[in-house]
Amino acid sequence: MSRPAPLLPEGDAREAALFFVVCALCFLAALAALSARASYSAARGWTAEVEGQMTIRLQGEDRRGAAEALDIVQATEGVESARILSRDEVESLLEPSFGAGGLPAGLPMPLILDVYADPEYRDMDETLENRLADSGIGALVDTHSDWAGDVRRALGVVRLVALSTVLLLGATAVAVIAFATHAALLARRDIVEVLHLSGATDRFISRLFERRFWLLGLQAGGVGALFALGTTALVLSLASARGGRSGLLPQLSLDALDFLILVTTPIIAAIAARLAARMTVLRSLKGSL
Amino acid sequence: MRQGKREAMSDEAVRLDNVALRYDSAEDVLSGVDLILKPGSFTFLTGPSGAGKTSLLKLLYLALPPSRGDVSLLGRRVSALKRDQISALRRRIGVVFQEFRLLDHLTAYENAALPLRVQGLRASDYRADVEELLRWVGLGPRIDANPPQLSGGEQQRVAIARALVNKPDLLIADEPTGNVDPEMGSRLLRLFGELNRRLGTTVLIATHDLTLIREMNAPVLRLQHGLLVRDIEFGGEAV
Numbered sequence: 001m002s003r004p005a006p007l008l009p010e011g012d013a014r015e016a017a018l019f020f021v022v023c024a025l026c027f028l029a030a031l032a033a034l035s036a037r038a039s040y041s042a043a044r045g046w047t048a049e050v051e052g053q054m055t056i057r058l059q060g061e062d063r064r065g066a067a068e069a070l071d072i073v074q075a076t077e078g079v080e081s082a083r084i085l086s087r088d089e090v091e092s093l094l095e096p097s098f099g100a101g102g103l104p105a106g107l108p109m110p111l112i113l114d115v116y117a118d119p120e121y122r123d124m125d126e127t128l129e130n131r132l133a134d135s136g137i138g139a140l141v142d143t144h145s146d147w148a149g150d151v152r153r154a155l156g157v158v159r160l161v162a163l164s165t166v167l168l169l170g171a172t173a174v175a176v177i178a179f180a181t182h183a184a185l186l187a188r189r190d191i192v193e194v195l196h197l198s199g200a201t202d203r204f205i206s207r208l209f210e211r212r213f214w215l216l217g218l219q220a221g222g223v224g225a226l227f228a229l230g231t232t233a234l235v236l237s238l239a240s241a242r243g244g245r246s247g248l249l250p251q252l253s254l255d256a257l258d259f260l261i262l263v264t265t266p267i268i269a270a271i272a273a274r275l276a277a278r279m280t281v282l283r284s285l286k287g288s289l
Numbered sequence: 290m291r292q293g294k295r296e297a298m299s300d301e302a303v304r305l306d307n308v309a310l311r312y313d314s315a316e317d318v319l320s321g322v323d324l325i326l327k328p329g330s331f332t333f334l335t336g337p338s339g340a341g342k343t344s345l346l347k348l349l350y351l352a353l354p355p356s357r358g359d360v361s362l363l364g365r366r367v368s369a370l371k372r373d374q375i376s377a378l379r380r381r382i383g384v385v386f387q388e389f390r391l392l393d394h395l396t397a398y399e400n401a402a403l404p405l406r407v408q409g410l411r412a413s414d415y416r417a418d419v420e421e422l423l424r425w426v427g428l429g430p431r432i433d434a435n436p437p438q439l440s441g442g443e444q445q446r447v448a449i450a451r452a453l454v455n456k457p458d459l460l461i462a463d464e465p466t467g468n469v470d471p472e473m474g475s476r477l478l479r480l481f482g483e484l485n486r487r488l489g490t491t492v493l494i495a496t497h498d499l500t501l502i503r504e505m506n507a508p509v510l511r512l513q514h515g516l517l518v519r520d521i522e523f524g525g526e527a528v
């Protein structure tokens with residue numbers, strides 16, 4: 001026995017256009033979601049290196065004072081390592097300012113401590129400055145946390161924009177599908193009325209549309225996600241061809257979580273499509289007898 | 290015309306109380322129609338074209354609410370029903386639409402089986418019955434054809450099969466023999482009569498076809514100027 005024909009006739013050109021729109025929205029939403037996700041790992045990667053790191057410039061101290069300062073710093077709770085930079089290291093640090101020839105003869109060589117502290121300890125810079133000052137040592141502590149904070153804030157904005165984009169695209173898709181359901185309902189009004197008069201419940205009729213748009217969401221979302229996957233892979237391969245850096249694009253990658261995003265895109269699209277269709281059908285049927 | 294005070298609901302398959310219907314225009318198509326059809330009765334509805342026969346039937350197969358007045362079907366007051374209860378009520382009413390209203394993308398068989406399908410019944414449970422019904426109305430060989438490939442008379446018979454497939458308690462037919470030859474017309478009429486006698490189905494048929502009316506000894510109602518009157522020409526019981 002052959003399967004009975006669907007009660008709603010198969011799609012027409014209008015549905016092909018809808019397919020394209022949903023597909024494009026899913027593509028953009030998946031890309032935005034991937035970017036949001038990448039901004040998290042990028043923030044972690046970029047700030048982890050500098051967090052907890054600081055340099056202390058001693059003012060008006062000689063080598064002996066430096067050794068004393070080093071003892072004080074090392075004895076401070078939360079400090080994991082500290083050492084005095086060698087002359088060569090300081091010169092290479094200063095090279096951008098004074099050139100390869102080293103410091104002009106008349107200038108004293110600054111004494112610099114390189115410190116790494118547990119980032120969990122807040123306000124370590126002030127703690128160190130105060131302890132050194134208590135011992136009569138003038139010191140300027142320079143952390144990189146300002147810079148790390150800037151990076152984090154910038155990535156936070158990227159993430160916010162990406163997440164808002166995902167939401168906006170999702171809402172657009174729902175609106176588009178609600179609109180399309182309405183159009184389909186109008187186009188099939190004769191069929192819907194015959195079904196109704198034959199004793200079909202509102203739920204029965206809405207399920208016909210839900211099924212149609214569920215499948216459309218699944219397929220269009222799947223194609224969109226595949227394109228997003230392809231685009232990401234392309235960007236990654238271009239980046240690795242240029243030496244492993246994806247430039248300003250926050251470290252795009254493709255790991256398990258990214259694949260999860262790509263796999264859920266069509267499912268979310270399908271669920272949204274189904275709910276939009278359901279609400280539209282049930283609401284407009286309410287108006288009839 | 291009204292029969293006393295409220296009788297037991299089950300004594301009426303159809304009851305219209307002072308029903309009026311008006312479309313968007315200013316004039317009432319129906320104005321103050323009273324009607325009672327007893328369960329198991331067989332009745333004709335006639336009247337000039339444009340008199341409002343189809344409009345009256347639309348109220349009875351629940352396609353429209355009346356602008357005024359009360360409609361009760363199979364013992365239930367329609368205005369008091371919830372949407373799902375209305376769907377359930379419609380399943381007990383078979384309708385042959387004047388313009389058939391078959392679904393072109395479905396086969397004759399699928400069209401006839403539609404009322405069963407929307408109830409969620411399984412095709413394997415009703416296939417044989419539906420095929421037999423289609424054979425009975427003479428559509429055996431055309432069972433897999435789509436309506437556009439059928440003649441007007443064949444389409445009409447598919448529509449009739451669809452109305453009967455559910456073994457309805459109330460059968461409403463709007464010009465059900467308008468597109469078939471007289472022989473097929475009487476045959477279909479006999480089918481309605483048989484349904485009426487054997488299953489006790491209440492039948493209301495709107496028609497212009499006087500020969501058809503004469504064939505059955507059944508009461509005839511006439512719609513005129515928005516009012517329903519008993520037809521004097523044909524005997525029949527009082528409304």
Ligand SMILES: Nc1ncnc2c1ncn2[C@@H]1O[C@H](COP(=O)(O)OP(=O)(O)OP(=O)(O)O)[C@@H](O)[C@H]1O
Nearest residue numbers: 312313318336337338339340341342343344345387
């Ligand atoms: N949907 C509608 N909107 C507005 N006016 C309508 C509508 N349907 C019917 N009418 C009008 O109501 C009146 C009654 O129409 P109806 O179809 O009930 O007549 P009828 O008795 O069935 O006629 P016929 O014998 O030709 O089938 C007509 O004047 C018609 O123009």
Ligand SMILES: [Mg+2]
Nearest residue numbers: 342343387463
């Ligand atoms: Mg009519």
